[in-house]
Amino acid sequence: MEPFEYVKPASPAEASAILAAEGSAARILQGGTDLIIRMRGDFVHPKIVVDLKGLPGIREVAYNPANGLTLGAAVTMNEVAAHPLIHAHYLMLAEACETIGSYQLRNRATIGGNVCNASPAGDSIPALLCYDATAVIYNPAGERRLPLMNFFKGPGKTDLQPGEFLLALTLPEPHEAAVGVYNKLGRTRVGDIALLGVGVLGWPQPANPSGSGWRIALASVGPTPLMAPEAAALLAENTDDEAVEAAAAAVMNASRPIDDVRASGAYRQAMVRVLARRAIEDVLARLPM
Structure with a gap:
């Protein structure tokens, strides 16, 4: 690890001024679980590390x-x-x-x-x-x-x-009866980086034909985290078995996975459909309608 300067600003304005002045030579430290590994691995070489943990409210x-x-x-x-x-x-x-x-x-x-x-x-x-x-x-x-x-x-x-x-x-405050499920698939049961992840949130919404509202978000199946609004719209209309299958397929279609050393894109796409269906069914089983 190369030498670097460590600073711990006392205010957001001071932190921002340092980051603006140093540009790409600065790196932010909060937990450090990623930064320290990258520095030790010789992937990044900051001249200055800016520790933000002392800023008012940032740990509250x-x-x-x-x-x-x-x-x-x-x-x-x-x-x-x-x-x-x-x-x-x-x-x-x-x-x-x-x-x-x-x-x-x-x-x-x-x-x-x-x-x-x-x-x-x-x-x-x-x-x-x-x-x-x-x-x-x-x-x-x-x-x-x-x-x-x-x-x-x-x-x-x-x-x-x-x-x-x-x-x-x-x-924002969610609906008091909202139910959320996060399903993650990794190479091991705990601790692994997600091969894919599916978050599903459902809540009572009487104005919708199904009586419910939905938000669905995905991890590790695209270049950024993704939403699946088409699947959410299907569930807002109907939540019978056929609609759940159609929504799971829509989640799969929203994904854009790649092949990498941890899994193929085809495997991720197939499994995102499975995890989405399970998460939707889990939410429905607990959602007051």
Whole structure:
């Protein structure tokens, strides 16, 4: 590992100024579970590492029914997975975070790091998309907000501009009877990077013909995390067995997987249909109608 300068700014404005001045020579540190590995592996060579964990509010979880949930970007995965308010209102997010790596890794890994890595296989991301999360981004001019779906621009690429960093994620209050399921397929039962992941959120919505509303998001089957709006629209119309099969097929058609060392694209596409059907059926079994 090459020598580098370590700084821990005390305010968002100070952090933004450093990042803007240093440009590509700077790297952000929150949990470090990805950055340190890349530095040790000689993949990145930052001249300055900017530790954001000391910024006000960046490690806090805040919730109220009017505004929903605010997650500081440096909240750890274990903190998300164990938080009682997240369990009570955003259970799929807690369960998805618990699938990431080992317990020890989740003590360091952060929700903001998982998002900002912009990996198509990020396990927290389908749940965040199903809960309609917004990215709160700090820059030299202040703050801007961006729907999380628009945050991802490609593998490892985000909408963050020079001097910007992710400060928090906000999630609106879901329907009180919403049910969410995250199904993940890996090479091992626990701890592996997702070969694919399917997040499904359903809630009572009497205005729809089926009496329900849906959001479906996918991991590791495209260059960015994906939504499956056509499948959600099918379920809003009908949720009988035929409709569930059609929705699962629509999820498969929304996927754009590649072949890599972990699985073929054809296998991923076949299995995303299976996991989507299982998740939809699981939600329906628990959804009050």
